[in-house]
Amino acid sequence: MSEKRKQKVLVVDDEQDIIDILTYNLEKEGYEVETANNGLLAVKKAVSFFPDVILLDIMMPQQDGVETCRQLREIPELQHTFIIFLTARSEEYSEVAAFDVGADDYINKPIKPRALLSRIAALFRRETKKEQDSTRIQVRDLIIDRSSYTVIQSGKTVILPKKEFELLYFLAKSPNTVFGRDELLQNIWGSDVFVLARTVDVHIRKVREKIGDDYITTVKGVGYKFDLN
Template structure:
Protein backbone atom coordinates (compact mmCIF):
# COMPACT_ATOMS: atom_id res chain seq x y z
CA UNK A 1 0.00 0.00 0.00
CA UNK A 2 1.18 3.53 -0.71
CA UNK A 3 2.30 5.72 2.12
CA UNK A 4 -0.62 7.49 3.76
CA UNK A 5 0.77 10.90 2.81
CA UNK A 6 0.38 9.88 -0.85
CA UNK A 7 -3.24 8.76 -0.49
CA UNK A 8 -6.03 11.01 -1.71
CA UNK A 9 -9.50 11.43 -0.19
CA UNK A 10 -12.45 13.25 -1.77
CA UNK A 11 -15.02 14.48 0.77
CA UNK A 12 -18.48 15.13 -0.70
CA UNK A 13 -21.17 16.70 1.48
CA UNK A 14 -23.48 19.70 1.29
CA UNK A 15 -22.92 20.55 4.96
CA UNK A 16 -19.88 22.79 5.28
CA UNK A 17 -19.26 21.94 8.93
CA UNK A 18 -18.96 18.24 8.08
CA UNK A 19 -16.55 18.99 5.24
CA UNK A 20 -14.40 21.12 7.55
CA UNK A 21 -14.16 18.62 10.41
CA UNK A 22 -13.45 15.66 8.11
CA UNK A 23 -10.90 17.62 6.09
CA UNK A 24 -9.11 18.69 9.27
CA UNK A 25 -8.90 15.15 10.65
CA UNK A 26 -7.90 13.55 7.35
CA UNK A 27 -5.12 16.07 6.71
CA UNK A 28 -3.92 15.62 10.26
CA UNK A 29 -3.49 11.90 9.43
CA UNK A 30 -1.49 12.76 6.30
CA UNK A 31 -4.12 12.33 3.59
CA UNK A 32 -4.35 14.72 0.64
CA UNK A 33 -7.93 16.03 0.59
CA UNK A 34 -10.24 17.56 -2.01
CA UNK A 35 -13.87 18.53 -1.39
CA UNK A 36 -17.17 18.93 -3.24
CA UNK A 37 -20.61 20.08 -2.10
CA UNK A 38 -22.86 18.27 -4.58
CA UNK A 39 -22.86 15.19 -6.77
CA UNK A 40 -22.30 16.88 -10.12
CA UNK A 41 -19.27 18.72 -8.79
CA UNK A 42 -18.01 15.52 -7.15
CA UNK A 43 -17.90 13.59 -10.44
CA UNK A 44 -15.95 16.38 -12.14
CA UNK A 45 -13.44 16.69 -9.30
CA UNK A 46 -13.08 12.91 -8.91
CA UNK A 47 -12.20 12.49 -12.60
CA UNK A 48 -9.31 14.98 -12.19
CA UNK A 49 -8.23 14.31 -8.60
CA UNK A 50 -8.42 10.47 -8.87
CA UNK A 51 -8.92 9.85 -5.15
CA UNK A 52 -8.13 6.56 -3.41
CA UNK A 53 -11.13 7.06 -1.09
CA UNK A 54 -14.39 8.94 -1.64
CA UNK A 55 -16.56 9.92 1.34
CA UNK A 56 -19.97 10.50 -0.18
CA UNK A 57 -23.16 11.92 1.32
CA UNK A 58 -26.44 10.48 0.00
CA UNK A 59 -28.79 13.46 0.25
CA UNK A 60 -27.32 16.34 -1.75
CA UNK A 61 -28.60 19.04 -4.10
CA UNK A 62 -28.42 18.66 -7.90
CA UNK A 63 -27.57 14.96 -7.78
CA UNK A 64 -27.81 12.43 -4.95
CA UNK A 65 -24.99 10.22 -3.74
CA UNK A 66 -26.30 7.00 -5.27
CA UNK A 67 -26.33 8.42 -8.81
CA UNK A 68 -22.98 10.09 -8.14
CA UNK A 69 -21.47 6.76 -7.07
CA UNK A 70 -22.84 5.07 -10.19
CA UNK A 71 -21.22 7.70 -12.43
CA UNK A 72 -17.91 7.54 -10.57
CA UNK A 73 -17.78 3.76 -10.96
CA UNK A 74 -18.06 4.24 -14.73
CA UNK A 75 -14.75 6.14 -14.71
CA UNK A 76 -12.15 3.48 -15.48
CA UNK A 77 -9.45 4.97 -13.24
CA UNK A 78 -11.87 5.02 -10.27
CA UNK A 79 -13.41 1.57 -10.51
CA UNK A 80 -11.28 0.37 -7.61
CA UNK A 81 -11.37 3.48 -5.42
CA UNK A 82 -13.01 2.94 -2.04
CA UNK A 83 -16.41 4.65 -1.78
CA UNK A 84 -17.82 5.16 1.71
CA UNK A 85 -21.34 6.54 2.07
CA UNK A 86 -22.03 8.98 4.88
CA UNK A 87 -25.73 9.40 5.53
CA UNK A 88 -28.40 10.45 7.98
CA UNK A 89 -30.84 8.04 6.32
CA UNK A 90 -31.43 4.67 7.97
CA UNK A 91 -33.91 3.08 5.55
CA UNK A 92 -32.96 -0.35 4.28
CA UNK A 93 -33.59 0.57 0.65
CA UNK A 94 -31.04 3.41 0.85
CA UNK A 95 -28.36 1.04 2.07
CA UNK A 96 -29.18 -1.60 -0.53
CA UNK A 97 -29.13 1.06 -3.28
CA UNK A 98 -25.72 2.26 -2.08
CA UNK A 99 -24.14 -1.18 -2.24
CA UNK A 100 -25.82 -1.95 -5.56
CA UNK A 101 -23.95 0.92 -7.23
CA UNK A 102 -20.59 -0.05 -5.75
CA UNK A 103 -20.23 1.27 -2.21
CA UNK A 104 -17.54 -0.29 0.00
CA UNK A 105 -18.95 0.93 3.31
CA UNK A 106 -21.99 2.75 4.70
CA UNK A 107 -21.71 4.91 7.83
CA UNK A 108 -24.58 6.65 9.57
CA UNK A 109 -24.33 10.25 10.75
CA UNK A 110 -23.38 11.86 13.06
CA UNK A 111 -19.84 11.02 11.96
CA UNK A 112 -17.19 10.27 14.58
CA UNK A 113 -13.89 11.25 12.90
CA UNK A 114 -11.70 8.76 14.75
CA UNK A 115 -14.06 5.89 13.99
CA UNK A 116 -14.20 6.96 10.34
CA UNK A 117 -10.40 7.03 10.08
CA UNK A 118 -10.31 3.54 11.57
CA UNK A 119 -12.81 2.27 9.00
CA UNK A 120 -10.72 3.75 6.17
CA UNK A 121 -7.58 2.09 7.52
CA UNK A 122 -9.47 -1.24 7.72
CA UNK A 123 -10.37 -0.98 4.03
CA UNK A 124 -6.69 -0.63 3.11
CA UNK A 125 -5.68 -3.51 5.42
CA UNK A 126 -8.13 -5.83 3.70
CA UNK A 127 -6.84 -4.69 0.31
CA UNK A 128 -3.26 -5.57 1.28
CA UNK A 129 -4.36 -9.04 2.40
CA UNK A 130 -6.19 -9.63 -0.89
CA UNK A 131 -3.19 -8.46 -2.92
CA UNK A 132 -1.13 -11.22 -1.31
CA UNK A 133 -3.46 -13.93 -2.63
CA UNK A 134 -2.97 -15.98 -5.80
CA UNK A 135 -3.55 -13.56 -8.64
CA UNK A 136 -5.08 -15.79 -11.34
CA UNK A 137 -7.68 -18.57 -11.28
CA UNK A 138 -8.69 -20.64 -14.32
CA UNK A 139 -11.97 -22.55 -14.22
CA UNK A 140 -13.49 -24.02 -17.40
CA UNK A 141 -13.67 -21.10 -19.86
CA UNK A 142 -13.13 -18.44 -17.18
CA UNK A 143 -9.80 -16.84 -16.29
CA UNK A 144 -10.15 -14.59 -13.25
CA UNK A 145 -7.16 -12.26 -12.93
CA UNK A 146 -6.95 -10.40 -9.66
CA UNK A 147 -3.89 -8.40 -10.66
CA UNK A 148 -5.93 -6.56 -13.30
CA UNK A 149 -9.43 -7.09 -11.87
CA UNK A 150 -10.51 -8.56 -15.19
CA UNK A 151 -12.25 -11.74 -16.28
CA UNK A 152 -11.68 -13.50 -19.56
CA UNK A 153 -14.60 -15.68 -20.63
CA UNK A 154 -14.01 -17.76 -23.75
CA UNK A 155 -11.69 -15.10 -25.15
CA UNK A 156 -13.85 -12.10 -24.21
CA UNK A 157 -12.62 -9.70 -21.52
CA UNK A 158 -15.17 -8.65 -18.91
CA UNK A 159 -14.73 -5.92 -16.31
CA UNK A 160 -16.81 -6.26 -13.16
CA UNK A 161 -17.30 -3.66 -10.43
CA UNK A 162 -14.95 -4.22 -7.52
CA UNK A 163 -17.26 -6.01 -5.08
CA UNK A 164 -18.77 -8.21 -7.80
CA UNK A 165 -15.25 -9.21 -8.85
CA UNK A 166 -14.17 -9.96 -5.28
CA UNK A 167 -17.28 -12.06 -4.67
CA UNK A 168 -16.65 -14.12 -7.80
CA UNK A 169 -12.94 -14.43 -7.03
CA UNK A 170 -13.60 -15.64 -3.48
CA UNK A 171 -16.14 -18.26 -4.57
CA UNK A 172 -13.93 -19.48 -7.44
CA UNK A 173 -10.95 -19.70 -5.09
CA UNK A 174 -13.00 -22.03 -2.87
CA UNK A 175 -14.88 -24.21 -5.39
CA UNK A 176 -17.63 -26.65 -4.41
CA UNK A 177 -17.87 -25.18 -0.90
CA UNK A 178 -21.19 -23.72 0.20
CA UNK A 179 -20.94 -20.29 1.83
CA UNK A 180 -23.78 -18.66 3.71
CA UNK A 181 -24.63 -15.02 3.11
CA UNK A 182 -23.01 -14.19 6.46
CA UNK A 183 -19.82 -16.00 5.38
CA UNK A 184 -19.70 -13.96 2.19
CA UNK A 185 -20.40 -10.69 3.98
CA UNK A 186 -17.57 -11.40 6.40
CA UNK A 187 -15.07 -12.33 3.69
CA UNK A 188 -15.95 -9.72 1.06
CA UNK A 189 -17.14 -6.70 3.06
CA UNK A 190 -15.40 -7.50 6.38
CA UNK A 191 -16.49 -7.38 9.99
CA UNK A 192 -16.02 -3.61 10.20
CA UNK A 193 -18.80 -2.98 7.69
CA UNK A 194 -22.48 -3.56 8.41
CA UNK A 195 -24.12 -4.83 5.22
CA UNK A 196 -27.57 -6.35 4.71
CA UNK A 197 -27.67 -10.00 3.62
CA UNK A 198 -29.80 -8.95 0.66
CA UNK A 199 -26.76 -7.16 -0.73
CA UNK A 200 -25.11 -10.53 -1.37
CA UNK A 201 -28.12 -11.70 -3.39
CA UNK A 202 -28.01 -8.55 -5.51
CA UNK A 203 -24.30 -8.97 -6.26
CA UNK A 204 -24.70 -12.68 -7.08
CA UNK A 205 -27.48 -11.83 -9.52
CA UNK A 206 -25.32 -9.22 -11.24
CA UNK A 207 -22.35 -11.60 -11.52
CA UNK A 208 -24.57 -14.26 -13.07
CA UNK A 209 -25.87 -11.76 -15.61
CA UNK A 210 -22.30 -11.23 -16.79
CA UNK A 211 -20.71 -14.70 -16.68
CA UNK A 212 -23.76 -16.95 -17.01
CA UNK A 213 -25.89 -18.97 -14.61
CA UNK A 214 -23.91 -22.23 -14.63
CA UNK A 215 -21.02 -21.23 -12.37
CA UNK A 216 -22.63 -20.13 -9.10
CA UNK A 217 -25.26 -22.41 -7.62
CA UNK A 218 -27.85 -21.43 -5.03
CA UNK A 219 -28.16 -23.95 -2.21
CA UNK A 220 -31.65 -23.27 -0.92
CA UNK A 221 -31.77 -22.20 2.70
CA UNK A 222 -27.97 -22.26 3.00
CA UNK A 223 -26.15 -19.99 0.55
CA UNK A 224 -24.04 -20.16 -2.61
CA UNK A 225 -21.23 -22.24 -4.09
CA UNK A 226 -19.03 -22.08 -7.16
CA UNK A 227 -19.22 -25.16 -9.41
CA UNK A 228 -15.75 -26.20 -10.52
CA UNK A 229 -16.87 -28.84 -13.01
Protein backbone atom coordinates in the same frame (compact mmCIF):
# COMPACT_ATOMS: atom_id res chain seq x y z
CA MET B 1 2.13 7.53 6.67
CA SER B 2 4.78 5.30 5.07
CA GLU B 3 3.37 5.30 1.53
CA LYS B 4 5.44 6.50 -1.44
CA ARG B 5 2.64 8.94 -2.18
CA LYS B 6 -0.12 10.37 -0.08
CA GLN B 7 -3.37 8.45 -0.32
CA LYS B 8 -6.12 10.65 -1.70
CA VAL B 9 -9.58 11.26 -0.28
CA LEU B 10 -12.44 13.10 -2.00
CA VAL B 11 -14.95 14.47 0.54
CA VAL B 12 -18.41 15.11 -0.91
CA ASP B 13 -21.04 16.83 1.25
CA ASP B 14 -23.29 19.87 0.97
CA GLU B 15 -22.63 20.90 4.58
CA GLN B 16 -19.48 23.02 4.76
CA ASP B 17 -18.89 22.36 8.45
CA ILE B 18 -18.73 18.61 7.78
CA ILE B 19 -16.32 19.17 4.89
CA ASP B 20 -14.14 21.35 7.11
CA ILE B 21 -13.90 18.95 10.04
CA LEU B 22 -13.30 15.89 7.85
CA THR B 23 -10.68 17.73 5.78
CA TYR B 24 -8.87 18.84 8.92
CA ASN B 25 -8.76 15.33 10.40
CA LEU B 26 -7.82 13.61 7.14
CA GLU B 27 -5.00 16.03 6.36
CA LYS B 28 -3.74 15.72 9.92
CA GLU B 29 -3.57 11.95 9.36
CA GLY B 30 -1.52 12.48 6.19
CA TYR B 31 -4.12 12.16 3.44
CA GLU B 32 -4.34 14.46 0.42
CA VAL B 33 -7.87 15.86 0.34
CA GLU B 34 -10.12 17.34 -2.35
CA THR B 35 -13.73 18.40 -1.76
CA ALA B 36 -17.04 18.84 -3.57
CA ASN B 37 -20.43 20.08 -2.34
CA ASN B 38 -22.69 18.22 -4.79
CA GLY B 39 -22.78 15.03 -6.82
CA LEU B 40 -22.21 16.55 -10.24
CA LEU B 41 -19.07 18.32 -9.08
CA ALA B 42 -17.92 15.16 -7.32
CA VAL B 43 -17.89 13.17 -10.58
CA LYS B 44 -15.95 15.91 -12.36
CA LYS B 45 -13.36 16.15 -9.60
CA ALA B 46 -13.01 12.38 -9.23
CA VAL B 47 -11.94 11.89 -12.87
CA SER B 48 -9.10 14.38 -12.46
CA PHE B 49 -8.15 13.73 -8.81
CA PHE B 50 -8.37 9.89 -8.94
CA PRO B 51 -9.00 9.42 -5.20
CA ASP B 52 -8.26 6.24 -3.28
CA VAL B 53 -11.32 6.90 -1.12
CA ILE B 54 -14.52 8.88 -1.69
CA LEU B 55 -16.61 9.96 1.30
CA LEU B 56 -20.04 10.54 -0.17
CA ASP B 57 -23.14 12.12 1.34
CA ILE B 58 -26.50 10.76 0.14
CA MET B 59 -28.78 13.81 0.37
CA MET B 60 -27.28 16.55 -1.81
CA PRO B 61 -28.53 19.18 -4.25
CA GLN B 62 -28.39 18.68 -8.03
CA GLN B 63 -27.57 14.96 -7.79
CA ASP B 64 -27.87 12.60 -4.82
CA GLY B 65 -25.15 10.29 -3.58
CA VAL B 66 -26.66 7.06 -4.90
CA GLU B 67 -26.77 8.31 -8.49
CA THR B 68 -23.31 9.82 -8.05
CA CYS B 69 -21.94 6.48 -6.85
CA ARG B 70 -23.52 4.69 -9.81
CA GLN B 71 -21.81 7.09 -12.21
CA LEU B 72 -18.47 6.79 -10.42
CA ARG B 73 -18.57 3.00 -10.64
CA GLU B 74 -19.00 3.24 -14.41
CA ILE B 75 -15.62 5.00 -14.72
CA PRO B 76 -12.96 2.29 -15.30
CA GLU B 77 -10.20 4.20 -13.50
CA LEU B 78 -12.39 4.39 -10.36
CA GLN B 79 -13.52 0.77 -10.27
CA HIS B 80 -11.33 0.03 -7.25
CA THR B 81 -11.73 3.31 -5.39
CA PHE B 82 -13.29 2.83 -1.96
CA ILE B 83 -16.64 4.61 -1.65
CA ILE B 84 -17.99 5.23 1.84
CA PHE B 85 -21.45 6.72 2.25
CA LEU B 86 -21.97 9.28 5.01
CA THR B 87 -25.62 9.91 5.72
CA ALA B 88 -28.17 11.08 8.25
CA ARG B 89 -30.69 8.64 6.76
CA SER B 90 -31.18 5.34 8.58
CA GLU B 91 -33.88 3.72 6.45
CA GLU B 92 -33.06 0.21 5.27
CA TYR B 93 -33.85 1.02 1.64
CA SER B 94 -31.24 3.80 1.62
CA GLU B 95 -28.58 1.39 2.83
CA VAL B 96 -29.62 -1.28 0.34
CA ALA B 97 -29.54 1.28 -2.48
CA ALA B 98 -26.04 2.40 -1.44
CA PHE B 99 -24.56 -1.10 -1.52
CA ASP B 100 -26.44 -1.99 -4.70
CA VAL B 101 -24.60 0.76 -6.60
CA GLY B 102 -21.19 -0.26 -5.29
CA ALA B 103 -20.58 1.28 -1.85
CA ASP B 104 -17.84 -0.26 0.30
CA ASP B 105 -19.15 1.08 3.59
CA TYR B 106 -22.07 3.05 5.03
CA ILE B 107 -21.68 5.30 8.07
CA ASN B 108 -24.46 7.20 9.82
CA LYS B 109 -24.11 10.81 10.87
CA PRO B 110 -23.10 12.44 13.13
CA ILE B 111 -19.62 11.43 11.98
CA LYS B 112 -16.97 10.60 14.56
CA PRO B 113 -13.69 11.51 12.83
CA ARG B 114 -11.49 9.02 14.69
CA ALA B 115 -13.90 6.17 14.02
CA LEU B 116 -14.07 7.16 10.35
CA LEU B 117 -10.27 7.18 10.07
CA SER B 118 -10.20 3.70 11.59
CA ARG B 119 -12.74 2.44 9.05
CA ILE B 120 -10.67 3.86 6.19
CA ALA B 121 -7.50 2.26 7.56
CA ALA B 122 -9.32 -1.08 7.88
CA LEU B 123 -10.32 -0.97 4.21
CA PHE B 124 -6.69 -0.39 3.18
CA ARG B 125 -5.47 -3.24 5.43
CA ARG B 126 -7.92 -5.69 3.93
CA GLU B 127 -6.93 -4.59 0.44
CA THR B 128 -3.22 -5.09 1.19
CA LYS B 129 -3.87 -8.60 2.50
CA LYS B 130 -5.86 -9.50 -0.61
CA GLU B 131 -3.07 -8.21 -2.85
CA GLN B 132 -0.58 -10.41 -1.02
CA ASP B 133 -2.80 -13.42 -1.74
CA SER B 134 -2.99 -12.62 -5.47
CA THR B 135 -3.34 -15.53 -7.86
CA ARG B 136 -4.91 -16.59 -11.16
CA ILE B 137 -7.80 -19.01 -11.54
CA GLN B 138 -8.87 -20.61 -14.81
CA VAL B 139 -12.03 -22.67 -15.18
CA ARG B 140 -13.17 -23.71 -18.65
CA ASP B 141 -13.43 -20.49 -20.68
CA LEU B 142 -13.14 -18.21 -17.63
CA ILE B 143 -9.91 -16.63 -16.34
CA ILE B 144 -10.03 -14.72 -13.03
CA ASP B 145 -6.83 -12.79 -12.31
CA ARG B 146 -6.69 -11.39 -8.77
CA SER B 147 -3.40 -9.54 -9.34
CA SER B 148 -4.90 -7.33 -12.05
CA TYR B 149 -8.59 -7.52 -11.07
CA THR B 150 -9.49 -8.77 -14.54
CA VAL B 151 -11.92 -11.41 -15.76
CA ILE B 152 -11.56 -12.85 -19.25
CA GLN B 153 -14.19 -15.11 -20.75
CA SER B 154 -13.66 -16.74 -24.15
CA GLY B 155 -10.91 -14.23 -24.87
CA LYS B 156 -13.03 -11.18 -24.04
CA THR B 157 -12.59 -8.96 -20.99
CA VAL B 158 -15.59 -8.87 -18.64
CA ILE B 159 -15.89 -5.69 -16.56
CA LEU B 160 -16.78 -6.39 -12.94
CA PRO B 161 -16.90 -3.71 -10.23
CA LYS B 162 -14.68 -4.39 -7.24
CA LYS B 163 -17.14 -6.17 -4.95
CA GLU B 164 -18.55 -8.30 -7.77
CA PHE B 165 -15.02 -9.35 -8.70
CA GLU B 166 -14.10 -10.18 -5.10
CA LEU B 167 -17.26 -12.23 -4.67
CA LEU B 168 -16.56 -14.23 -7.84
CA TYR B 169 -12.91 -14.73 -6.92
CA PHE B 170 -13.72 -15.83 -3.37
CA LEU B 171 -16.18 -18.47 -4.60
CA ALA B 172 -13.90 -19.62 -7.43
CA LYS B 173 -10.85 -20.20 -5.23
CA SER B 174 -12.88 -22.76 -3.22
CA PRO B 175 -14.83 -24.57 -5.96
CA ASN B 176 -17.79 -26.77 -5.04
CA THR B 177 -17.77 -25.35 -1.50
CA VAL B 178 -21.07 -23.89 -0.35
CA PHE B 179 -20.89 -20.53 1.43
CA GLY B 180 -23.79 -18.99 3.31
CA ARG B 181 -24.67 -15.33 2.91
CA ASP B 182 -23.29 -14.39 6.32
CA GLU B 183 -19.96 -16.04 5.51
CA LEU B 184 -19.77 -14.20 2.18
CA LEU B 185 -20.60 -10.91 3.87
CA GLN B 186 -17.85 -11.51 6.43
CA ASN B 187 -15.20 -12.33 3.82
CA ILE B 188 -16.08 -9.77 1.14
CA TRP B 189 -17.36 -6.78 3.13
CA GLY B 190 -15.68 -7.48 6.48
CA SER B 191 -16.90 -7.65 10.05
CA ASP B 192 -16.61 -3.90 10.63
CA VAL B 193 -19.14 -3.07 7.89
CA PHE B 194 -22.83 -3.80 8.42
CA VAL B 195 -24.35 -5.03 5.17
CA LEU B 196 -27.73 -6.62 4.60
CA ALA B 197 -27.82 -10.23 3.35
CA ARG B 198 -29.81 -9.11 0.31
CA THR B 199 -26.69 -7.32 -0.92
CA VAL B 200 -25.05 -10.72 -1.58
CA ASP B 201 -28.02 -11.82 -3.69
CA VAL B 202 -27.89 -8.60 -5.71
CA HIS B 203 -24.17 -8.99 -6.42
CA ILE B 204 -24.55 -12.66 -7.36
CA ARG B 205 -27.30 -11.71 -9.80
CA LYS B 206 -25.11 -9.04 -11.38
CA VAL B 207 -22.15 -11.44 -11.75
CA ARG B 208 -24.41 -14.03 -13.41
CA GLU B 209 -25.69 -11.41 -15.84
CA LYS B 210 -22.10 -10.85 -17.00
CA ILE B 211 -20.60 -14.37 -17.05
CA GLY B 212 -23.71 -16.52 -17.37
CA ASP B 213 -25.47 -18.92 -15.01
CA ASP B 214 -23.10 -21.87 -15.48
CA TYR B 215 -20.60 -21.05 -12.75
CA ILE B 216 -22.37 -19.93 -9.59
CA THR B 217 -24.99 -22.31 -8.24
CA THR B 218 -27.64 -21.49 -5.65
CA VAL B 219 -27.99 -24.09 -2.90
CA LYS B 220 -31.50 -23.48 -1.66
CA GLY B 221 -31.71 -22.49 1.97
CA VAL B 222 -27.93 -22.52 2.37
CA GLY B 223 -26.09 -20.14 0.02
CA TYR B 224 -23.93 -20.22 -3.11
CA LYS B 225 -21.06 -22.21 -4.59
CA PHE B 226 -18.76 -22.01 -7.60
CA ASP B 227 -19.56 -25.11 -9.63
CA LEU B 228 -16.83 -26.98 -11.51
CA ASN B 229 -19.24 -29.53 -13.00
